[in-house]
Amino acid sequence: MKYSLVIPIYNEEKNLPELYRRISTIMNNMDGDAELILINDGSRDRSLQIFREFREKDSRVCYLSFARNFGHQIAVTAGLNFARGKVIVVLDGDLQDPPELIPSLIEKWRQGYQVVYAQRIKRHQESWLKKFPAFVYYRVLRSLADVEIPTDTGDFCLMDKSVVDLLNKMPETNRYIRGLRAWIGFRQTAVKFEREPRFAGEIQYTFAKSLALAINGLVSFSKVPLRLSTYVGLFAACVSLLMACLVLYWRIFYPESPLTGLAIIMMTIFFLGAVQLVSIGILGEYIGRIYEEVKGRPLYTLSEAVGFGERNKSL
Structure with missing residues (x-):
């Protein structure tokens, strides 16, 4: 397996058909085998059923289903744990992270970078009440953190397998992936993009969740x-x-x-x-x-894992 695409999902049934259509187009044009790893983070809608439908018609689709909701960062972690590709791309399922940017990330990897993160230069259809606090937070975090965490970046990134292997060895419970990604080091670079508006459905990452993630990032990487x-x-x-x-x-x-x-x-x-x-x-x-x-509790519990061969039997 050369490429693994990791996408955490929480109540995204309205976005999944379009997400799969655009992702499958990208996968068809890749220069090697690829797998699409979908993680059901305790969704209450038909997301898991849609996963099963994708799997029936496309063997490249693999999915994990949590026994309950564990949160976005843990869902990303689970996807990284199961990814088998030499190159792993992480993106969100609401299509605000455009899948069409993946070839640009891969091109940077071919140039020798082990981590390529997507850096937002513009946020479409977001109010200043969300843009301004985010702008301030990223710069405060960068000035206070023990490591240099790039500003205006989320979890949308490409990572080499060597980087993901190191991430998987970190046993931290309160995970801030973009901070851990920066802490590991290696050659890193950015690909700039304009963040698209949400394709459909309601925003799942509420203000409370965003605030909790912000506090977690600050406390995890700064004294x-x-x-x-x-x-x-x-x-x-x-x-x-x-x-x-x-x-x-x-x-x-x-x-x-x-x-x-x-x-x-x-x-x-x-x-x-x-x-x-x-x-x-x-x-x-x-x-x-x-x-x-x-x-010392496990980061997550799985109720279902499909498409991972022998690893399915370890549940």
């Missing part, structure tokens, strides 16, 4: 938030000392001032309480990840 809580604590201590001096000054020289009463005390209590809660929250994010890692 700066821990240091930040320390710096904020020192700042709060300095402010408290300054306020104590001011209150003492006002009490001696301006005893009738309202600033020496209950108002200033309440302001100080609320400020220090907020600092403490934020610091505890940051610490909790890191402790929570330690807790998840030490449990």
Whole structure:
């Protein structure tokens, strides 16, 4: 097998026929054998049934079905675990990642790059409420992370088998694929593209899921938030000392001032309480990840795996 196309799916029944049509056209024109790996991430619609229909008419289609919803990053991980190609391409199933870009990614691989990521230069039909936070987040992450994570990139990428083998050896539970991809290293480059609007259906990656992924990426690849809580604590201590001096000054020289009463005390209590809660929250994010890692549970459970030969029997 030369090429593996990995696509995580969650409630995408309206997109699957068009996705398969466009992907199969790309696969027909490839210079070697290819497999299409679809991962059903606990979909509640007909996605799994459509997988089975694809498999009946095209033996290149392989699919995995989770026993429940485990999340996008885990679905990508499962696809990488089962991929058999020398070249693995990861893309989303909503057709915002255009399959027609795959030949350009492969061309960069032929030039000697082990990782080729698709970099968004424009997002069509997305509001500024989504574009601006994403723009800021990627740049904050890049400045704070321990490794250089490219800006405006998602999971749409091509990876050499050697890179995927290393990814598969990483036992992390809270996975941020684009960060792990950058951490591994090797020769990496970008192919720029304009992100298309969603082909059909409703957005599955809600704001809450996007926020959780953003926090996961920041906490997984940076210790700066821990240091930040320390710096904020020192700042709060300095402010408290300054306020104590001011209150003492006002009490001696301006005893009738309202600033020496209950108002200033309440302001100080609320400020220090907020600092403490934020610091505890940051610490909790890191402790929570330690807790998840030490449990040692498998990343996912499969209810069905079709098209992988002997590996099907290992379930």
